[in-house]
Amino acid sequence: GAGVSQSPSNKVTEKGKDVELRCDPISGHTALYWYRQSLGQGLEFLIYFQGNSAPDKSGLPSDRFSAERTGGSVSTLTIQRTQQEDSAVYLCASSLHRRNTEAFFGQGTRLTVV
Amino acid sequence: GQQVMQIPQYQHVQEGEDFTTYCNSSTTLSNIQWYKQRPGGHPVFLIQLVKSGEVKKQKRLTFQFGEAKKNSSLHITATQTTDVGTYFCAGPPGNDYKLSFGAGTTVTVRA
Numbered sequence: 196g197a198g199v200s201q202s203p204s205n206k207v208t209e210k211g212k213d214v215e216l217r218c219d220p221i222s223g224h225t226a227l228y229w230y231r232q233s234l235g236q237g238l239e240f241l242i243y244f245q246g247n248s249a250p251d252k253s254g255l256p257s258d259r260f261s262a263e264r265t266g267g268s269v270s271t272l273t274i275q276r277t278q279q280e281d282s283a284v285y286l287c288a289s290s291l292h293r294r295n296t297e298a299f300f301g302q303g304t305r306l307t308v309v
Numbered sequence: 310g311q312q313v314m315q316i317p318q319y320q321h322v323q324e325g326e327d328f329t330t331y332c333n334s335s336t337t338l339s340n341i342q343w344y345k346q347r348p349g350g351h352p353v354f355l356i357q358l359v360k361s362g363e364v365k366k367q368k369r370l371t372f373q374f375g376e377a378k379k380n381s382s383l384h385i386t387a388t389q390t391t392d393v394g395t396y397f398c399a400g401p402p403g404n405d406y407k408l409s410f411g412a413g414t415t416v417t418v419r420a
Contacts, residue, residue: 228408237412238352238397251407286351290408297342297354298399298408 197221199301201287207307208277216272216304220289227270228288228298229262238286244270277308315398315411322388323419330414332381332398339403341374341381346413347394355396378403390418 200219208214220227229241240254244264255261259277264270274281284305288298312335322328332341340359344352356365358374358381365372369392371384381398395413402409 226406226408230410235415237395238410240407240409243407245406288352288408297357298344298352300351300353303351 199287199289199299201285201301201304203304204302205305205307207309210279210308211276213273213275214277214306216274216285216287216306218270218272218287218289218301220268220270220287221291221299222268224289224291224299225267226290226292226298227264228290229270229272230286230288231283232286232303233283241272241285274306277306279308282306282308313398313400313409313411315396315414317414318412320414320416321419322392322416324388324390326388327384327386328388328416329382329384330396330416332383332411334379334400334402334409336402336404337378338400339378341378341398341400342408343372343381343383344397344399344410345394346397350394352397385416388416388418390420392416393418 202217225246227244230238242262243251259275262272284303286303288300290296290298314333316331342357343355346352361378362376363374369386373382395415397410397413399408399410
């Protein structure tokens, strides 16, 4: 595709349920990031994938959060046993090389836990 | 770990006035990038600076990378309502590749 695609665009789930958020990066981009943005706040780093290297999971807020990237392309962020404080916009971004290139963001998934 | 800080957090500007927002990193950066996020939108890349002391202009926006490659600034002249949004700086430290974002400066404009 022409840009980073995220699905779903909106997700409402009940507290305690698991959710999966999907990110399709730009073809050929080796770096992929997940960020979380609460209303009116900045970008909270969650996880970073770079090629075949082990992902940097240092931003995941708890063990309820996990992410994988299959075949160096599509990534899925999974939140287990969702809590109300998980409500936020989850943004995915990809970039072409390791450094010195811009990150392209998807439109985000707005997650609401009720 | 690396920290990227931006000040001010909020900038309320009268239309037509100038302002500057600042970005400071705790570590030397290989480059600095600036992004703009309009209300309800996602961050969009504005520019990248790579060289020490580099200055780049985009119309009314002037971007500067510090000599030590640890700080940057964005100066907007003659602010317009189209400048409303949150401006983020981001950069990978010299010894890593991960892009770390500042908390952003949210700009509102009084007409």
